[in-house]
Amino acid sequence: MNVLVCGGAGYIGSHTVCELIEQGHGAVVFDSLVKGHRAAVHKDAKFYKGDLRDEAAIDKVFKENDIDAVIDFAAFSLVGESCSEPLMYFDNNVYGTLRLLEAMNRAGVKKIVFSSTAATYGEPRSIPIVESDPTEPINPYGETKLTVEKMLKWSDAAYGIKYTALRYFNAAGAHISGEIGEDHSPESHLIPIILQAASGVRDHISIFGEDYPTPDGTCVRDYIHVTDLADAHIKALERLNRGGASTVYNLGNGTGFSVKEVIETAKAVTQKPIKVLTEGRRAGDPPTLIASSKKAVDELGWKPRFNTLPQIIETAWKWHSTHPKGYDDRG
Numbered sequence: 463m464n465v466l467v468c469g470g471a472g473y474i475g476s477h478t479v480c481e482l483i484e485q486g487h488g489a490v491v492f493d494s495l496v497k498g499h500r501a502a503v504h505k506d507a508k509f510y511k512g513d514l515r516d517e518a519a520i521d522k523v524f525k526e527n528d529i530d531a532v533i534d535f536a537a538f539s540l541v542g543e544s545c546s547e548p549l550m551y552f553d554n555n556v557y558g559t560l561r562l563l564e565a566m567n568r569a570g571v572k573k574i575v576f577s578s579t580a581a582t583y584g585e586p587r588s589i590p591i592v593e594s595d596p597t598e599p600i601n602p603y604g605e606t607k608l609t610v611e612k613m614l615k616w617s618d619a620a621y622g623i624k625y626t627a628l629r630y631f632n633a634a635g636a637h638i639s640g641e642i643g644e645d646h647s648p649e650s651h652l653i654p655i656i657l658q659a660a661s662g663v664r665d666h667i668s669i670f671g672e673d674y675p676t677p678d679g680t681c682v683r684d685y686i687h688v689t690d691l692a693d694a695h696i697k698a699l700e701r702l703n704r705g706g707a708s709t710v711y712n713l714g715n716g717t718g719f720s721v722k723e724v725i726e727t728a729k730a731v732t733q734k735p736i737k738v739l740t741e742g743r744r745a746g747d748p749p750t751l752i753a754s755s756k757k758a759v760d761e762l763g764w765k766p767r768f769n770t771l772p773q774i775i776e777t778a779w780k781w782h783s784t785h786p787k788g789y790d791d792r793g
């Protein structure tokens with residue numbers, strides 16, 4: 463397959479491009495670099511710098527390349543920022559994907575895998591979360607992703623564009639080589655922040671709330687390795703190639719870890735002291751998010767390989783300990 467990867471210079475996108483190339487596929491990356499890094503893009507991938515909302519730029523990519531399918535990672539994804547700048551999120555996440563779907567239609571490309579999120583569920587009513595559970599986002603970020611899922615459903619009905627929406631839980635870890643990894647600015651995710659505290663880039667990690675209804679009072683999350691996510695995208699494309707119908711899958715490991723458990727595991731993996739402070743709750747954090755990924759396992763034949771927390775943190779540490787400033791200190 464020759465796959466157009468929108469947002470392929472970002473964290474999950476760059477790992478998916480690597481996995482595509484390692485599995486013998488072609489990858490064309492389209493990224494505005496508003497958040498991503500040119501250095502994160504695999505040397506064998508073709509790269510275009512452009513914004514999805516720029517019709518001429520995206521049309522050029524379809525004209526110059528024989529694209530079989532699209533994977534769309536391009537979005538803004540900071541929950542807090544989405545609450546203060548909701549229109550910016552609808553503009554980039556919804557309108558951006560709308561323009562992509564229009565370009566796909568013009569080019570006659572009929573398959574897309576879309577990055578959705580656990581945030582489409584809002585506050586879960588039961589654990590583990592299954593795909594048929596109610597989707598009631600509690601922030602604009604989750605709402606934009608759910609809106610795109612709905613747009614995809616109607617684009618399938620009208621134009622025959624087949625889609626797979628993948629609702630990731632907490633993406634974590636780095637490529638096993640240690641050559642690419644997570645480098646968000648600002649960084650808001652737990653594991654990179656803990657590891658930056660371990661490597662001395664930050665003074666400490668703050669735990670956001672110790673009074674949740676969980677065993678140790680801190681939030682419980684389902685961490686899924688970025689390479690396992692990447693592999694699921696390829697399996698989802700292969701299923702669409704076999705004529706599979708449009709659908710939605712959760713992607714997680716099915717095991718929850720509390721913030722305190724993640725910190726303790728990071729101390730064991732890094733063998734470094736990590737200063738821990740406690741702050742109040744962060745707005746919009748559900749106490750527990752754990753996926754049932756049974757549907758993806760059964761229908762995609764997906765099997766996470768990095769399915770223990772120490773494995774996930776070990777790969778992340780390999781990246782962070784060798785690139786304490788992320789891509790800035792490459793080369």
Ligand code: NAD
Pocket residue numbers: 468469470471472473474475492493494495496497498499512513514515534535536537538539554558577578579580629630631632633634646
């Ligand atoms: P990221 O910010 O590292 O990557 C997104 C990439 O998209 C960046 O390289 C950015 O420059 C690019 N981009 C953004 N808007 C664009 C536009 N209009 N045109 C072209 N390029 C654009 O994010 P990530 O952590 O890799 O997440 C990838 C996707 O997965 C996002 O859609 C995110 O919402 C979703 N997601 C992430 C997580 C997670 O834990 N990281 C969890 C659930 C869902």
Ligand code: UFG
Pocket residue numbers: 539541579580581603631632633650651652653655667668669670671681682683721744747751
């Ligand atoms: N946390 C801390 N201190 C920090 C950072 C995070 O205690 O410095 C806690 C958070 O409060 C949360 C847990 O660690 O309880 C995980 O936080 P992350 O920010 O790493 O991840 P989230 O669970 O908030 O977010 C993830 C994805 C989002 C998605 C969301 C679904 O990154 O894209 O799950 O709710 F929207």
